[in-house]
Amino acid sequence: MLKAIFPGTFDPFTIGHYSVVKRALTFMDEVIIGIGVNDGKRTWFPTEKRVQMIRDLFKDEPRISVEAYTGLTVDFASERGAGFIIRGIRTVRDFEYEETIADINRKLSGIETILLFTEPELTSVSSTIVRELLQYGKDVTPFLPEGMKIE
Template identity: 85%
Template sequence: MKRAIFPGTFDPFTIGHYSVVRRALTFMDEIIIGIGINESKRTWFPTEKRVEMIQKLYADEPRIKVEAYDGLTVDFAQSRGAQFIIRGIRTVRDFEYEETIADINRKLAGVETILLFTEPELTSVSSTIVRELLQFGKDVSDFLPEGMEID
């Protein structure tokens, strides 16, 4: 069985994230969406709320699981028996950062990283921008997957 984790803060989970998961499901048997807990990051939604929103979104997809985790992503991958880490890439800067982390994860644990480039029409969508729009009371529904409920 090919199992991957798709790690991130997902504050919130955007149409870009949704696209990466949809595409990864074409070659993975199971994907665990891992919501990393990073106390130094200021988030809009509490961790439990992010887990709940993503679980609801994938309620009818048994190959998707959603969990929060604390610590190194590679340790989380190993603890779940994942052979792969899925990452989305929007820019060259993302690529350079992810390449370095992928090399370390492979050396530490033999876990491979699969990079999926963002679909061109989604390169401007980021959780940071969506959070800023939320902060100013703007409608963000165009940037969220259909069915994603933000309260």
């Protein structure tokens, strides 16, 4: 059984994140969406709210689970029996960063990272931009998966 972790802050979970998860399900038996908790990072939504929003989104997909975690992603992946980490890549800068992390993760644990390039029409969508739009009271539904509710 092929199991992967898709880690991130997901503040909030965007259509880009959704696309990566759906594509990962075409070659993975199970995907665990891991919401990394970093107390030093300011987030718009509390961790519990992010977990619940994503669980609600995938409530009809038994191959997806959602968990919050602290510590290193490779440790979380190992604890869950995942042999892979899935990451989405929007830019060359993302690629360079993820390549470095993937090399370190492989050396630490043997866990492989699979990089999925963002669909061209989604490259401009980021959680950072969505949070900024929320801050100014703008409608962010075009940047969220269909059915995701922001409250």
